[in-house]
Amino acid sequence: MKDIDYSLYLVTDRRLVGGKDFYQSLGEALAGGVTLLQLREKEASSAEFYRIALKVKEICGRYDVPLIINDRLDIALAVDADGLHIGQQDLPLSVARGLLGRDKLIGVSATTLAEAQLAEADGADYLGIGAMYPTGTKSDARAVSLSELTAIRKNVAIPVVAIGGIGTANVTEVMGTGIAGVSVVSAILAQDDVRAAAQHLRQLIITA
Amino acid sequence: MKDIDYSLYLVTDRRLVGGKDFYQSLGEALAGGVTLLQLREKEASSAEFYRIALKVKEICGRYDVPLIINDRLDIALAVDADGLHIGQQDLPLSVARGLLGRDKLIGVSATTLAEAQLAEADGADYLGIGAMYPTGTKSDARAVSLSELTAIRKNVAIPVVAIGGIGTANVTEVMGTGIAGVSVVSAILAQDDVRAAAQHLRQLIITA
Numbered sequence: 164m165k166d167i168d169y170s171l172y173l174v175t176d177r178r179l180v181g182g183k184d185f186y187q188s189l190g191e192a193l194a195g196g197v198t199l200l201q202l203r204e205k206e207a208s209s210a211e212f213y214r215i216a217l218k219v220k221e222i223c224g225r226y227d228v229p230l231i232i233n234d235r236l237d238i239a240l241a242v243d244a245d246g247l248h249i250g251q252q253d254l255p256l257s258v259a260r261g262l263l264g265r266d267k268l269i270g271v272s273a274t275t276l277a278e279a280q281l282a283e284a285d286g287a288d289y290l291g292i293g294a295m296y297p298t299g300t301k302s303d304a305r306a307v308s309l310s311e312l313t314a315i316r317k318n319v320a321i322p323v324v325a326i327g328g329i330g331t332a333n334v335t336e337v338m339g340t341g342i343a344g345v346s347v348v349s350a351i352l353a354q355d356d357v358r359a360a361a362q363h364l365r366q367l368i369i370t371a
Numbered sequence: 372m373k374d375i376d377y378s379l380y381l382v383t384d385r386r387l388v389g390g391k392d393f394y395q396s397l398g399e400a401l402a403g404g405v406t407l408l409q410l411r412e413k414e415a416s417s418a419e420f421y422r423i424a425l426k427v428k429e430i431c432g433r434y435d436v437p438l439i440i441n442d443r444l445d446i447a448l449a450v451d452a453d454g455l456h457i458g459q460q461d462l463p464l465s466v467a468r469g470l471l472g473r474d475k476l477i478g479v480s481a482t483t484l485a486e487a488q489l490a491e492a493d494g495a496d497y498l499g500i501g502a503m504y505p506t507g508t509k510s511d512a513r514a515v516s517l518s519e520l521t522a523i524r525k526n527v528a529i530p531v532v533a534i535g536g537i538g539t540a541n542v543t544e545v546m547g548t549g550i551a552g553v554s555v556v557s558a559i560l561a562q563d564d565v566r567a568a569a570q571h572l573r574q575l576i577i578t579a
């Protein structure tokens with residue numbers, strides 16, 4: 164597998180783009196410097212998720228940015244995505260790995276060092292750790308402190324990405340923990356100028 | 372693939388079993404003569420669907436009854452189910468077949484002869500046709516008449532299963548169209564004596 168740049172990892176939420184076209188917003192985000200994209204659809208039918216994933220894969224391809232599918236291994240297989248992201252309520256990692264093989268990325272959401280180490284031992288390619296800050300996107304998410312994030316980063320060998328309420332105001336302190344990157348949702352997709360928002364974050368990450 | 376007996380095809384709905392244990396109800400239904408079982412979970416997380424499917428597969432195995440998974444190809448793969456049932460809002464049949472291969476059953480829901488013939492041409496193993504009668508389970512389903520069902524049965528070569536509001540009151544007239552079997556939900560799972568309900572339906576089907 165090619166080297167993955169986790170530094171600015173966009174997780175989608177179609178509800179956030181408001182009146183704008185979802186696919187155009189994703190194109191702008193990629194043009195602005197998003198390095199990895201996770202397509203997340205919790206309400207769509209399988210047919211709809213599949214159609215959306217095909218379109219998003221085409222857009223990612225234009226920018227040579229890998230596409231990760233959230234939760235749905237069947238959709239990841241159906242569009243031959245670059246990987247799958249699973250949470251603690253999704254398919255077990257061992258099952259997902261058995262079906263996807265070693266050539267696909269599998270990321271795992273974790274909130275504690277124990278969960279992170281278990282995921283690493285089970286073969287996760289990267290970890291999504293959070294929520295770092297309060298967020299409207301996943302209001303039930305457990306809070307993870309910067310020191311907990313640092314402890315996880317120091318105690319696993321795989322890339323760690325922080326998620327949850329990360330934006331221009333806090334990306335520098337989060338990146339200061341030495342992690343591989345940050346996952347953002349509304350800090351890019353809910354902004355008026357999506358491309359400029361991605362560029363600004365990317366610049367802050369590079370100089371962090 | 373072994374010959375499939377479509378005659379009494381149970382589609383699950385955990386909400387219907389009321390205060391009884393879901394798995395025990397399924398065991399009773401299988402003991403009563405259910406010949407094929409489709410596990411349908413529209414609200415469960417992937418992790419939950421997977422855990423339920425593992426248990427149901429074990430129960431089906433005791434009765435040598437094939438297990439079909441509704442909609443979720445990833446769950447079908449994860450538990451090595453015998454097949455997948457897809458509706459018009461699920462993954463396209465061609466995509467599902469490409470991922471599942473020829474050794475797994477794929478059934479397709481259809482409401483018109485055109486949909487039925489398209490599914491057959493695309494390689495469906497069987498068709499689920501309905502809704503035949505009003506049902507509380509899928510209130511938005513289009514109604515299919517007995518004459519439409521008969522026309523579909525006569526114009527496709529693959530097995531046809533009727534679904535939607537079928538029970539002891541109408542199973543004989545439905546089977547009279549010459550189809551391979553009936554799909555039932557509440558006529559088995561919502562009954563006080565699940566095993567007796569399955570036995571009664573099975574008897575009516577055999578003598579139809």
Ligand code: NI
Binds near residue numbers: 372373473474
């Ligand atoms: Ni075969």
